[in-house]
Every structure is written in structure tokens, then in C-alpha cells.
Amino acid sequence: MLKHLFKLIWKKKKSNFLMMLEIFVSFLILFAVWSLSVYNYRNYAQPSGLDSENVWAVFLNFNTDKDSLKIIYKDLVRQKLKSHPEVEAFSFSSSNLPYSFSSMNNGFTYKKKDISSQVMEVDPDYTKVLKLSLAEGRWFTEADKAAKIKPLIITRHLKEALFGNENALGKITGEKDDRKQVIGIVECFKYGNDFQKPENCAFTPSGDWQTDLLIRVKPGTSIDSEAKIAKEISQLGKDWSLEIQHLDKMKATKNRIVWVPILILLIVCGFLIFNVALGLFGVLFQTISHRKQEIGVRRAIGATKSHILWQFIGETLVIATFGLTLGIFFAMQFPLLNVFDVDKSTYLLGILFAVITVYLLVITCALFPSRQASQIYPAVALHEE
């Protein structure tokens, strides 16, 4: 039966060519859309590793270039913050705060490997502010800051890139003055947005020139207290600039930058596919109604209604299969050539979902015209002839 159908379609390949082409292009679009969706969903499903609720990002600028002044100013700010009951914990940080638009990359070396990673220079209380949990080892303390070899906490991703399967705790990276010892590992830390893939990130004690702040406040802290704290801090010195942003809002902004383009893409592709479905439906309707005599003859010599129905659905599925085979051939190049450095299974799932979608689409479009064909009375069809 199947072989027969293939033969039928192959004989009429010229007139079916456009339909195959259409299915081929639709498949490629669906493949792209599904791969993108699977990729982003998988990343989204991973825990972010940090809690951004009730955390403020404070962009503080002393408007001075002198490091000696900065040390004094920072102490003033620390004392002020400690006196506020609303403040649960705070930490100075380099300007690459989570969900901010700045980044700071540095290379880490180990056994001739040189891996670039995001580096956040922070205070010991950083882990309390963002409620980080460590998978292995420990976080650094005030005492570690004085050590000659600086402590380093890295994400799982960086650990695997740098040390592979070795136990990373206690290992030292860098040379001479720039040596750092790994003392802890965090499972993941999605500092960019919720759709971020696991990335290299490292934490190390801050120097004296980092003036941005993260503050965890008690839940339900009002705007009034925020205004008060902002005013009190900026009045500590002359010419200070200060801006408070809420970390969860910064996260929402960064997330929007990712999902809005994806949403627009999904809408546009959805429209394209819907368009194709309408077209397929129209064309199938036309071709099937052209073959009334053939149906009449087949019915007259004993084919049942369901025979006719399945023949037409089968034919359409075979056309779809031709288009899909070509499409899969191209789509398979992505996992084979490891394009964009994306996990192979993401592409394979993308192909699988795209194939299922195309078949579902084709069956839906073929069902109604095929049903109508199967309803034809042999006498009527043959009479027309």
C-alpha cells in the first residue's frame, strides 16, 4: 500500500513539487522556531541561583578619582547602612551587578588553559544579599581578604571548563602576584537574565575602588524609607551621585530584551505557518475534487469509504515526507557541525517537534477534503463522466 502511494506521488512529482517545496520551507522555519524555544525553555527551567526579591542595586558615585578618599567614604556608607533597621545585608560590588548592562571579563589560567570569565569583585556579605547557595566548599570571609593568595568562588560551568573532572577545591590559578585559590563552587548563577545558559562566573573579594552596592532590605520596605536612605547616604559627602534600582525590576527589563523578540518571531512564524495551512487546504481541496471519476471507479469496484479517506490522507503524508526528508537533511547539519555551540539534543528535539508539527498540520489540512471525497457516491461520480 505504502509503496504504491510512493509510486503515485513520484509519478506526479512535477505537479506536487511546489507543495513539497512549501513543506520543506515550513519545516525549516518550524525547526528554527522549535530549536529556539527548546533552547530557551531549557535554560529558563534551570534555577537562577540567586534571589532578586527585595534587593536594591545602588549605583553610587563619589565623583572622585582618589582611592584613599573612596576608602573613607565607603566606611561612612557602611556605618550609615548598619544603623538602618530596614537593611538586612549589603555588599559593595564591582559595577557588573547582576542584571546590569556592564560586564567585566578576565582570563583564568590553569595548566596552560586560559579561560575567560565574568568576574565579580564583592564583599563577604554578597552571599547573604543574594542568598547564594554553595554546592561545594565555602564562601570567603573578612579574614580571607588579607591572604596573599586571593580566594575565588567559581560557577560549576567555569570549574568544568578550567579543571574538567578534577576536584577544583584548593586549586590555584594564575601566576605570581595574580594567584587565586578556589575555595567554593556555586551550581549556577544566572546574572544576565532568566534565559541565560550556564556561564563562567567567578567571585573574588573587592578592592577599595568598587562603589556600587547591593542591599537586601526587609520585605515591605516603603518608598518613603527608600527616599530617606537615599537622601541620608548622598548627604554624607559633597558631590555624591546616587541612584537606587530594584533588582527584580532590572531582571524583568533584561528578560524582556530576550523574550520580546522571541515572541515577535513566534507570532510572525505562526502567521506564516497558518498561511501555508490555508494554502495547503485550498490546493488539496482542488486536486481531490478533480479526481471524482477515479474515486467513482474505485468505489464501484469495492473500495470502502475509509479506503478512500486513507488513500488521500496517505498521499498527502507521502508528499509531506518527501519535503521533510530534504528538510531533515539540512537540519541535521546543525547538530553534526555543532553550529552555534548548542547542545545536540536541543537540535534533535527541535527536529522531532518540527516533524510532528508538520505531520499534524498536513493531516488537519487533508482531513476535510479527503472526507468529502470518501462521501462521493460511485453512481453520481460515474454518471458525471
Next chain:
Amino acid sequence: MFKNYLKITFAVLKRRKFFTFISLFGISFTLMILVVLTAFVNHLVSPGYPETKRDRCLYIDKFEQIDTLKNSRRSGPVSFHYIKNYVSRLTSPERIGFSSFTNSVNAYVKQTKVNLFYKYTDANFWKIADFEFLEGKPFTEQNIANNDFVIVINDFTRDKYFGKGVSVVGKNIEIDNVNYRIIGVVRGCPITRTYVSSDVYMPYNTSKKDYMRKELAGEYIVLLLAKDAGDLPEIKAEYQSLIAKLPFRNYSDKWFKPNKIHSTADTFIGSFLSQLTHSDGDAKKHYVYLILIGFALLFMSLPAINLINVNISRIMERASEIGIRKAFGASSRTLTYQFVIENVILTLIGGVIALLLSFGVIYYINNSGMIPYADLTINWKVFLTAVIISLLFGLLSGVYPAWRMSKLQVVQALKGGE
């Protein structure tokens, strides 16, 4: 003759309404998306309020110092020191103005927090950007010389801070713990015009940063206004010769000794491309247009294939008509013309629907507040693009079916099909 084709087209369209719907749906949605996209690109790159003179403007927003020995580089906007001592020496521009990159600050008013964007600018900025003043006037050289703490705010800030529509000139406003006297209120502009968009504007000398710092890198973008667009290449060249003569003086850093400087004065699109490609963006403009056209063609290809498919089925339905016309002596070419024209008429109808739909979508985008102060419009440029795209689409999807049909054998056609 043409009138005849028109009549036939409408008769055919009315005959099979479902097919007509499929065709029009595909055409109009495809074209609508393209028209909205064109309107958006047009909004981004064309002159618009308050940058009505963008065609005559060049921007210096990136200044890169390279230390080729250590292979390190620093780039960013330029300093007041650099503008005053070097850029202001340029003779070819009509005006030279500058403004800082947009930053944001909180203002706490009546238990709410307003996030305001602010820019520091010079007095010439107001002569290069044509802001509409709802009240008051911009600050001048005199204000800067007097060290006045004056500020220009937009209507959004006024409504949030003082209340809708009240008169505020002469009142005070506190920005980042500094008191400013309001001197003017402007109508706000969309954030997509990054070089001029902000909520409040203050004179550069009121900045808390030490603006006299003797460094080349800083926080300002320079706007150069030419007498007319033809002068732009000359200004670009003059700026390049200025860069070539720039001394490699190192002001503060003992670790970083630049020996190469890279900076260009670019048009609006060019400056955007310079950021992307790390080179002179104006030289790469045509690539962007090629990419945009390529994208549009790619996007149209699937609906076009779909339309070809539907068209073929429709035309085959008319096989007997074609047979008769051929039998009476119509040439293949006449028939091809007829069907292509029919298809172009169909796409033009789709184009009209698309235009109406686009008006709706653009109205929605402008009023939804997705982009505050968005002023997307369908002007003659967008309209012309839409018409060209429609015709292209019509030809793309009409030629192949028409050709296939005109090749039909008379006898077979009369019998009704292939």
C-alpha cells in the same frame, strides 16, 4: 483591453470566495508585516522630532585609544577637554554642540518614585536639535557663563512631578540632591532618538563630575551640524586629519600608553554601524540595505510559494476558458500578460488591505506606550516601499503559474486539465 482584464479578474475573484480569501489573507498579512517593519526602520533612521536636521548631522560618539604594544584598548565617548581644545577647531561644520550619554536618576515625589533620564548639554545643543518649547526657553551661553543652575524638562517630567499641564517655569526641581530652576519645558521625544532623548537637560558645567579633567576620554557625544548634506564628506575628512595630528599625550595612567587613536564622525546610521563593526560605519551603509532587502525577500518567499500553489490550482480550473481563447488565436504571450496582470491586481488589492491593517497596527504601537512618544508614521517613503513590495510580490507569484498555463495544449485545455 485593461478594463476587460479588470472585469475578468473581479468575476474570477467572486467565483471562488474561499480561494480569494486565502490569497488576500496571505498577501495582506505578509505586506502588513513588511510595511510595519519599514515604518519602524524609517522611524529609527529618518529625521524626526526633534532631530529634524539629522540629514545634516554627524556624530562623534566613540573615541578609541589603542596601545598596540600591550594589545589593550579603551573606548568610549569624549571629554569636554577634547571638545574644547580639539573638536572646536573644526572649521567646516556650521555648529558644534555636545551632550552627555543619557543616565538615569531617581526623584521621589509624594510617596512615588520617578525614574528620570538626564543629559548634560551645551547651549549649541538646542540650536542643533529642534525641540518644541511648550513653555520657557533653552539655556544659553550666558547661563553657562553665569554658572546658573537652570534646567529644561520635558512634559512627562512636568506631569509626574508637578501635575498635568501646570505652568512650571521659574519653579525649582531637585535632581540628585541639587536644586535647579526650571527655565523651559519641551515636548518629549521617543527614546529611540538616543542622541537627544532625555527627560531633563542641564548645562554641562553643573555636572558633579570634574568636567575640566585633562583627559581625552569622557562622557560627551559631539553633534556636528553641516550647512548642507553635501558638506558631510568634507567634515568627515577634516575630522580625520584632526585625529591624525592628535598628540599621544598621556594624562593619568601609567599602565596604559596609547599609540594609536581611532575615531570617526559618522552619520546617524553610520555611527550605529561603527559600533557594530568597529570601523568607519558610513562605508558599510549599503550592506545594511542589502541585508534588509534580502531579509524581506526571504520572508516573502514562503507566502509567495504558497500563492503560486494556490494560483496554479485556480488557473487550472479555468483550463477550458484558456483552451477556447487559444483556439481563437490568442498567443501564449497575451495569455501570460493577462494572468500576470490579474495577479498584480490581486496583490494590489491585498496591498490596500495591508496598508489599512498597518495603519491600525501603527496606531496601536504609538498609543500602547510600548515606546513612549513613539511617532511611527506611514509617509510617502513607506508607502512607496509598500507599493514596490506589492508589485514585486505580485510578479513573483504570478509569473510561474501564468507561464505554465500558457504552455497548455489547446486540445488538453479544452478537455479541462493537464
